[in-house]
Amino acid sequence: MKRQYIIGLMTVILLAGCADKKDAVPDIPPSDLYSQAHMELQTGDWASSIKKLEALDSRYPFGPYSDQVQLDLIYAYYKNGDYALTSATIARFTRLNPAHARTDWVLYMSGLTNMAQDSNFMHTLFGIDRSDRDPEPVKAAFVDFKRLLERYPNSDYAADARIRLLALKNRLAEYDLASADFYLRREAYIAAINRCQEIQKTYPDTKAAHDSLKIQLKAYKAINLEDGVNKTQELITLNKEK
Template identity: 60%
Template sequence: MKRLTLTALLAASLLAGCSSNDQVVQDDPPSKLYQDAEAQLNQGAWITAIEKLEALDSRYPFGAYSDQVQLDLIYAYYKNDDLALAEATIDRFMRMHPAHSESDWVVYMRGLVHMGQDRSLIHDILRMERDDRDPQPARKAFADFRRLLERYPNSEYAADAKARMTALKNRLANYELAAADYYIRREAWVAAVNRCQALQRDFPDTEAARASLPLMLKAYEKLGLEEPAERTRKLIAKNPA
């Protein structure tokens, strides 16, 4: 419930604009505000750019720069690691402009935002790999990039999206492998078999799928299931580590 409340507050804050920014951003004409915001974007001054763009979005929600302001806010939020605000802005833009000429870029950015949400700052700093982390943001990112390829196969972002899907597929497969290993250590043999089978079904062309075969064999042996165990031995022989 608290998470839903926080999301609602973020969305409400976004739609209403940032009142504190209205106090610090000068009341210039929209053309001047937008020009200044673009200059800040080009310099990588994300916070200042966001302040000016939010002021524009709040003061002139239906002005001449409205669409571009929202697109720029998506980018600035993403670069500033304000991922919740970036996602809220993307969802708002997609609702209001389902057939916009920049829709492929918006879907692509949604994938990048979800990939960003799959990161952990502590893990990045310590260069730690944690395959047991909740992969829900990675699943969302994978779905976003797949949607981009299905709807906009000729998009200039399609090649990068396809490459990112490969990385995400390995991330998701490694999570399933970590889960199967956990069940093996807990001696939950049926659950381990189910995880291994799902991994081999959904991500058959990954290293994790091959690494899951010995786990599945052990589970079958512990369950006394000789026939599937023998099939698994043959698969291991055909797919040596």
């Protein structure tokens, strides 16, 4: 019985050793290793590419491929859905290369990564409204794309960044609208009015800004503030005429 146990244990160890060798990144020249990683990146084999790129980054942190390896890792992590690693690599690259020629792309990828963290596949699949969810990733993405447009208005990524900024602005406005509606239902009428007015000031050209007038009107009526009711009703009429 003891002999069988020892044989079984040795078999497990042997198999584990074989698996480690199979999964190990080969010790080959960095140029060859990068070529393999780049080829896997192009074919969408994110996991294999990441493994080799991480090995390059670990073995040759100051080598001739170091900048490109980090840029490739940003892309590979993002495509593989490893958003925390994407953000960490972006932060590291930006810290080490504040004036790099591809900073516009890094900002763009940072925006995409933050946007992705606001998404949820199951919510999207079933059409569940996410307007009341924490907008912190959206705010971060908004800052990324805004910074990209301010610093690099002629970037290849500027046009797409503008489109995404519009979508993000609507997302943030919808969040504030959901908050105003929450205050209204909790009978926190002054808080509801303040939030509605903030939406109208910050996001005047959004649907949420128009919808906020209805909440504002109900809140003013609830506290019997006639002047506020009249002014809000005038704004609602003006918006209908546009």
